[in-house]
Amino acid sequence: MASTTENGAGSVGAGHQSEADRLKEAGWFSRLVHRPEIGAFSGMVVLLVLLALAAGDVVYNPLGIKNNLAIIAQLGIIATGACMLMIAGEFDLSIGSMIGFAGMSMAVMLKWGLPFGLGPASPLAAFLITLCITLAIGWLIGTIVVRTRLSSFIVSLSFLFILRGATEVCFRTFNGSTQVSGLPDYKQTDFFAALFGGETFQWFYDVLFWLGLNFNRAGGQWVTGFDAKVAWWLVIAGAAWFVLSRTQVGNWIYATGGNEEAARANGVPTDKVKVSLFMFTAFCATIFAATQVFDTNTADAAKGNLKELEAIAASVVGGVILSGGFGSIIGVVFGAVIFGLVQNSVFYISWIDGSYYRTFLGTVLLVAALSNETIRKRFTGGI
Amino acid sequence: MSEPLIRLENIVKRFGNFTALGGVSMEVHPGEVHALLGDNGAGKSTLIKVLAGVHQPTSGAIHVDGQPVVFRNPLAASDAGIGTVYQDLALNPLTSVTRNFFMGREITKGTRPFGILQTAEMNRITREEMARIGINIADPEQAVGTMSGGQKQTLAIARAIFFGARVLILDEPTSALGQKQQLEVLKTIKQVRSRGDIAIILITHNEVHAQLVADRYTFLSLGQVIGSGVAEDLGGEDIRRLMAGGAQMADLEEELAAIH
Known part of the structure; x- marks a missing residue:
């Protein structure tokens, strides 16, 4: 292969410096520091060290790890959707309202049965019907954006309000109040509900217990597994x-x-790409809602509030560029870790007012941007 | 003399009352660079848009390989082997050379659109095709934004050729570049010409650049062909005069001389 290259290039640069040579020096180190996720990765490492120094055991004990990862995973799920869409050059501000809407839809069906009097809803049926509705809304948002060429910021902002309003109205109409609580603990009895609300990677905590690092005051095993949402995050x-x-x-x-x-x-079906990605963010919001509903057996109209902005912020911290065309999922994984950790752990540091976490996140966001x-x-713009 | 690859016969293009092209005829031969020259508003852009299938001519005919063709849209033109490299080059600066080279036409294994990219093969092809027209890229995975203007132009040209262009339309390829880069692009044009099977239409403002690479000239002014010929028959003086719109220029020079 190398020889063809040299043959073909006979007339260029034989002996003297050509344009291409100026980039030849890029070794593995330079490649590493030019990766889009390097900033987020460094930030995450610094944060992990600082937290170890400031809060220590509370953050890194078995329960701390479980709780942190639950928050991180939740954010990571929707940040993945937001990131894909942002790379394609669009925004979805309806993610948070979509979470509230999907949670309402599932909980109301579980409590009051399927629509049109079709009888009681199983967790699977409630989830699938909800997913069909949310995917259809995602399709609608995307289609409006690509057909009208309106900014996705405005279109999805409209749906932020539309969906939140619809959620409250549906709650009152079908349920009488804006929250559902006291659903049966489906995850104990239903395999599908356990997929969302149960535990995962129990072996990790079994090993910790076996190593003597995971026992409660009574001497039994303390934490039994991660929340299922961690597995969903990793899969998505x-x-x-x-x-x-x-x-x-x-x-x-x-x-x-990018362009x-x-x-x-060049023949790329850009409209289809965008519409599919609006549907993907709706999918991620629905998964987020399902993990919440089947974990806590509750839902209320305020669920998911501001989550769309957190998802976008985590993407930006992960190296995604607002104007699109650049970014990586690995970066967003780090971004979600940073955001989730700060949200959850600052409260463990006794000498800091917990509310500083927003100030801190805002600063991190600005630096990342x-x-x-x-x-x-x-x-x-050149070098 | 080879058969013309593409022949335009009396192409007229009107936009409402405005006649952008008033009966333009020209021939483009494989292995030749055909310089299309003219001042702003001469109709160059309209002519290449007709060739690229963006506009349909009001009257007149386009023949490819001697057969009359009608391009209803840009896709039809590109299927007929007409590759247009516009000034903005249609590149995504933030992704790699390879990803740009194969944009929309990726080599994959598996079902569309989730087929797995054959990155190694695409990198190899990108490197080889760029090298064939004279640019040796060190790393096909470098971002296009890090390339020089000349290299980007070469990338767009190599891509058009690889995906089947037999007529390559270059729209002001040297206009936004520095001196050295301009020469690099001209070198690329000569490399493509030396393959012998590709016809190049070079749209330019710069008569020096045209003289360096062109085999044949067509001069447009106000939508009309005001001169054409092969390079040997035209002197630099003719070229400069025709480029500026012929007689108009002489008038202007007189007017200039009249002002003190």
Whole structure:
């Protein structure tokens, strides 16, 4: 292969410096520091160390790890959807309201039965019907965006209000109040409900127990497993990573966000890409809601409030550029860890007012956005 | 003399009352660079848009390989082997050279659109195709944004050729570049020309660049062909005069001389 290259290039640069040579020096280290996720990764490491110093055991004991990962996983699930869509150059501000809507839909069906008097709802039926509705709404949002060429910011902002309002109305109409509580503990009896609300990776805590690191005051095993949402996060993020970095549609997503006109001129179905990704964020919001409903057996109209902004923020911290075309799922995994950890752990540090966490997150977001902008300039505006 | 790959016969394009092209005829031969010159508003852009299938001519005919063709849309033109490299190059600066080269036409294993990218093969092809027209890229996975303007132009040209362009339309390929980069692009054009099977239509403002690579000229002014010919028959003076719109320029020079 190398020989063809040299033959073909006969007339260029034989002996003297050509343009291409200027980039040859990029070794593994330079490649590493130029990866889009490097900033988020460094931030995460610093944060982990600081937390160990400031809060210590409370954060890293078996229960601390479980609780932190539950928060991180929840955020990670919706951040994955938000990140894919942002790379394709669009926003979805309806994620939080979609979570509330999906939770309402599932809980109301579980409590009051299927629509049209079709009898009691199983967890599977409640989930599938809800998923059909949310995917349809995602399709609608995406279709409005690509057909009207309105900014997705405005279209999805409209749906932020529309869905939140619809959620409250549905709650009152079908349930009488804006919350459902006291559902049976489906995860104990129903395999499907346990997939969302149960525990996962129990072996991890079994091993810790066996090592003598995981016992309660009575000497029995303390924590028994991670929340199922951790597994969902890993599956969704893993699938998204694979699609984005290894498949054809992944290249279409980057192309759509990087230069939509160019993508279209080269035959990329940019509208289909966008609509599918709006449906994907709706899917992620529905999974988020399912893990919540089947874990706590409750739902209320305020669920998911502001989550869309947290998802976007975690994506930005993970290196995704607001204007699209650049970013990685691995970065967003780190971004979700940073966000989740800070949200959950600052409260363990006794000498800090817990409310500083928002101030801190805002600062992290700003720094991340600035560094992303530097990266973007380096690629688009020359060196 | 080879058969013309593409022949335009009396192409007229009107937009309402405005006649953008008033009966343009030209021939483009494989292995030749055909320079299309003219001042702003001469109709160059309209002509290439007709060739690229963006506009349909009001009257007149386009022949490819001697057969009359009608391009209803850009896709039809590109299927007929007409590759247009516009000034913005249709690239995504934030992703790799390979990802841009294969944008929308990726080599995959498995079912569309979730087929797995054959990255190693695509990298190899990208590197080879770029090298064939004279640019040696060190790393096909580098971001396009890190390439020089000339390299980007080469990437867009290599891509058009690889995906079947036999007529390559280059729209002001040297206009936004520095001196050295301009020469690099001209070198690329000559490399493509030397393959012998591709016809190049070079749209430019710059008569020096045209003289360096062109075999044949067509001069447009106000939607009309005001001169054409092969390079050997045209002197630099002719080229400069025709480029500026012929007689208009002489008038302007007189007017200029009249002002003190």
